[in-house]
Amino acid sequence: MASQAHLNKWEKRWHPLLQEWVILAATTSQRPWSGEMIKAKEENLPEFDPGCYLCPGVVRASGEKNPEYRGPYAFTNDFASFSMDAPDVHRDEGFEKTEPVHGTCRVICFTHQHNLTMAELERHEIEAIVKVWQKEYSTLGQHPKIQNVLIFENKGKVIGVSNPHPHGQIYATNFIPRICQRQLDSFIQYHKEHKSGLLADIVKYELEKQKRIICENKHFVAFIPFFARFVYETYIVPKRHIASISEMT
Numbered sequence: 001m002a003s004q005a006h007l008n009k010w011e012k013r014w015h016p017l018l019q020e021w022v023i024l025a026a027t028t029s030q031r032p033w034s035g036e037m038i039k040a041k042e043e044n045l046p047e048f049d050p051g052c053y054l055c056p057g058v059v060r061a062s063g064e065k066n067p068e069y070r071g072p073y074a075f076t077n078d079f080a081s082f083s084m085d086a087p088d089v090h091r092d093e094g095f096e097k098t099e100p101v102h103g104t105c106r107v108i109c110f111t112h113q114h115n116l117t118m119a120e121l122e123r124h125e126i127e128a129i130v131k132v133w134q135k136e137y138s139t140l141g142q143h144p145k146i147q148n149v150l151i152f153e154n155k156g157k158v159i160g161v162s163n164p165h166p167h168g169q170i171y172a173t174n175f176i177p178r179i180c181q182r183q184l185d186s187f188i189q190y191h192k193e194h195k196s197g198l199l200a201d202i203v204k205y206e207l208e209k210q211k212r213i214i215c216e217n218k219h220f221v222a223f224i225p226f227f228a229r230f231v232y233e234t235y236i237v238p239k240r241h242i243a244s245i246s247e248m249t
């Protein structure tokens with residue numbers, strides 16, 4: 001008889017937000033690894049680096065000088081992927097179809113201190129970052145051209161973020177990215193069929209199961225979704241129903 005240990009190692013799991021299957025292969029984490037290993041703390045960094053374009057008082061490549069800021073600081077990316085000034089050109093010739101992409105890219109320095117990560121900040125310092133996210137979300141979202149405001153952080157040399165200064169980004173665009181649109185469609189479809197919220201029902205289910213909860217307090221719950229696509233993928237969800245980050249208190 002086959003050993004029980006081999007059961008459930010390969011399966012696909014339904015992702016209710018993206019409406020697609022996620023392949024789960026538990027064995028891949030057992031593969032021998034001879035590639036690069038990442039250290040938890042890469043090197044001893046100074047609190048201020050005059051060569052870092054995100055540090056206070058440093059002149060950036062654009063010629064603009066950062067103020068002597070303390071705490072979080074937001075500015076428009078000097079090398080933005082989108083611009084409100086993009087020419088309004090539409091073209092459709094054979095296989096060459098183009099539309100203008102309007103938007104803006106913001107950089108959020110989480111703190112003036114070059115050598116910290118957000119996890120190492122004090123609670124009031126993290127609250128200050130959330131307040132900046134809320135302000136940026138509201139301001140950018142009110143622009144008549146903006147359809148979507150995406151707040152994110154890419155972190156670490158391994159994915160190409162060469163500057164260790166703690167910072168995140170915001171992409172505000174005149175279109176809704178495909179994944180966001182698919183999630184919106186899933187929420188609408190689920191509400192039509194069940195007369196309740198998809199994410200609220202997932203949270204309720206996870207709280208009943210108590211199998212994948214990482215931590216929970218009065219206002220938020222953090223859990224690994226059953227349909228996680230990445231190692232360490234975590235959802236942090238407010239228990240109170242809110243439409244956007246701007247409604248957080």
Ligand SMILES: [Zn+2]
Binds near residue numbers: 048049165
């Ligand atoms: Zn810096």
